[in-house]
Amino acid sequence: MTYTPRAVAGMLGIAPTTLRTWDQRYGLGPSIRTEGGHRRYEDADVEVLRRMVVLTAQGVAAAAAAVLARQKPVAPTAGPRTSITPAEALVAQRGFLAAAKRLDEPMMSDLASKLLTDHGVVSAWETVFVPALVELGHLVVSSGQGVEVEHLASGSVLHALRGIPRTSSPGALSALLSCAPDEQHWLPLEALGAALSEEGCMWGNLGARVPAEALCDAADRLRPGVVLVWAHRPDLALRVPLEELGTRSGAVVAVAGAGWHGLELPSFVRRPQSLTEAIGIVLERAR
Structure with a gap:
């Protein structure tokens, strides 16, 4: 054309x-x-x-x-990853946001993929993707416009995260990830899954809006080392049957997301405060 x-x-x-x-x-x-x-x-x-x-x-x-x-872009090659400096993070955020506001999905996907290749999931997620997506979310709330920008940006990050190869080695499921019932924000779970893939862990993601009984049934059947449930609002978090989940699955139960702030949790439930801490819980159980 x-x-x-x-x-x-x-x-x-x-x-x-x-x-x-x-x-x-x-x-x-x-x-x-x-x-x-x-x-x-x-x-x-x-x-x-x-x-x-x-x-x-x-x-x-x-x-x-x-x-x-x-200059034609060079295909990414495997090599040592480096942390993103604050200056590099600001530049990357600015470039990603500029592409987002143009609705330039191919460029957002390319930028996201390069960040993941050069710096790994944790560094790219915490220093670039989260701040950029939060800024776009604030734009939608303050102006009532830009939902399409936010959705395309999230989709581009998702596409890049899913480009990280998953382990094909046989073994037990290290982690089962799930949203709380009626929780629709599941991109953070994809980030955790991609980071676990970098560590060679097998994981599964049930995705958004998982009914309580379905979550317990899946954990019972799959017997993962860790079950982690995401919720961004307290009313959604309160619908997760933590006691039943821990009893039926025999797994380490962990919760993440802003929805769990201030809630009283059973003593056996772990609550990681960062992506790095969540990865550590899975690796600790996998050893």
Whole structure:
């Protein structure tokens, strides 16, 4: 397919004059000109411009960004992961949010995948994904708009998390993850699962809105080492049958999410305060 300059500007969320300037100054123009002299962009041209938009949003000077944008992305390779510095986290958040507000799902997915490859799940989740998603959530609450932005951003993070290979080695299920009944926020469970995959652990995720009896039945049948239940509101957390869950499954029972704040929990229930602590509970039981 080919696209007109106006269509490309709309896709990237930039002014047509900016597109014209990048063509004239940096040579980031269309590959095709019709017999009538009209400019037409191909998919490859749009991808270069997408990278240009992200780089300039991250504060890279336009001339330098144009050089980098022309370079084809290198496929990620396995290597030592490094923690994200505060400065790097702010730049990554800014780039991700800029792509989100343009509804540029391919770019969000690419950025998320690169963060996971370079820095691992815990670092990417805690320093970039959570702050960015929280900011988008505040935007929706304060303005009443932007739900589509928040949903696409969450979907892009989910897509990247699910790209982390899961272990295929036979063995017992290390963790069974589940939302409380009628709880719909299950992306944090996917983050925990992806982090467990990095550790070589087998895990399962029952997902959102799991009825209490279904959760107990699944834990009884699967016999995981740890059952962790997520809830972001107290009224949802109170519907989780913790006593029955612990008795029937024989697993370590853990709970996570803001919904458990201030609630009195049975003595056997663990409540990790961070993603790292939740991973530690699973690894401790798996040893």
